[in-house]
Amino acid sequence: MNAILQASPELPLSKQLKAGSSSDHDSVDNLVMGARPFESLERYGCFLRLQHRFHGAIDALYEQAQLNLLLPGLRELPRYQAVCADLRDLGLAVPAKPEAVQPPDAWHAIGWLYCSEGSNLGAAFLFKQSQLIGLSESHGARHLAAHPDGRGLHWRQFVALLDGLDITDAQKEAAIQGARDAFDFYRKALKASF
Numbered sequence: 001m002n003a004i005l006q007a008s009p010e011l012p013l014s015k016q017l018k019a020g021s022s023s024d025h026d027s028v029d030n031l032v033m034g035a036r037p038f039e040s041l042e043r044y045g046c047f048l049r050l051q052h053r054f055h056g057a058i059d060a061l062y063e064q065a066q067l068n069l070l071l072p073g074l075r076e077l078p079r080y081q082a083v084c085a086d087l088r089d090l091g092l093a094v095p096a097k098p099e100a101v102q103p104p105d106a107w108h109a110i111g112w113l114y115c116s117e118g119s120n121l122g123a124a125f126l127f128k129q130s131q132l133i134g135l136s137e138s139h140g141a142r143h144l145a146a147h148p149d150g151r152g153l154h155w156r157q158f159v160a161l162l163d164g165l166d167i168t169d170a171q172k173e174a175a176i177q178g179a180r181d182a183f184d185f186y187r188k189a190l191k192a193s194f
């Protein structure tokens, strides 16, 4: 059994996902900042292509019927189209849509969605940085803007859905693995984008 799960099986899923992927998060955070995405519009363009690779690859998950049953409202949340609009705002070509990731089951997919939705929470900082190079929620930084309900409320609602799932230990383990796979995918996409 996964060490995190074994150590604290009583923790709600969201906390286990966080504990199980926090070192991955920190490495991705450091890699993104190390790539200096807000130093110039040119570097921001590389960041947008990275976001395009990630959000494009997971876009179809937001449409999946089984995942929408588990997480009602999921289909309202994808940010892929906003990333494409950001590229167009900056006069950049929108690359072909990346191949969709195929997590082995819904529980792994939930880990990927945790990674994506959580990234919108940390995006508060990225959004502020993007404003310093002249971008906004209606030009170039649409996909980093807060949800209309506010980032905090939106995140708490998503966490409540995760923590309300009736889920076995094996399924939790699959979700944690899915979150790690998502961060790993992001790390590889980052290296290919900058």
Ligand code: HEM
Pocket: 014, 017, 018, 025, 028, 029, 030, 032, 033, 114, 115, 116, 117, 118, 119, 120, 121, 122, 123, 125, 126, 182, 183, 186
């Ligand atoms: C420079 C880049 C990044 C910075 C500075 C950053 C920063 C943060 C911060 C400050 C939080 C906590 C926010 C809060 O609790 O109010 C957070 C949460 C989170 N971020 Fe990032 N982040 C970055 C990139 C990413 C990326 C690229 C991903 C995913 C691909 C990601 C996924 C997450 C997730 C899943 C959470 C939620 C953690 C939880 O369970 O509470 N972050 N981030």
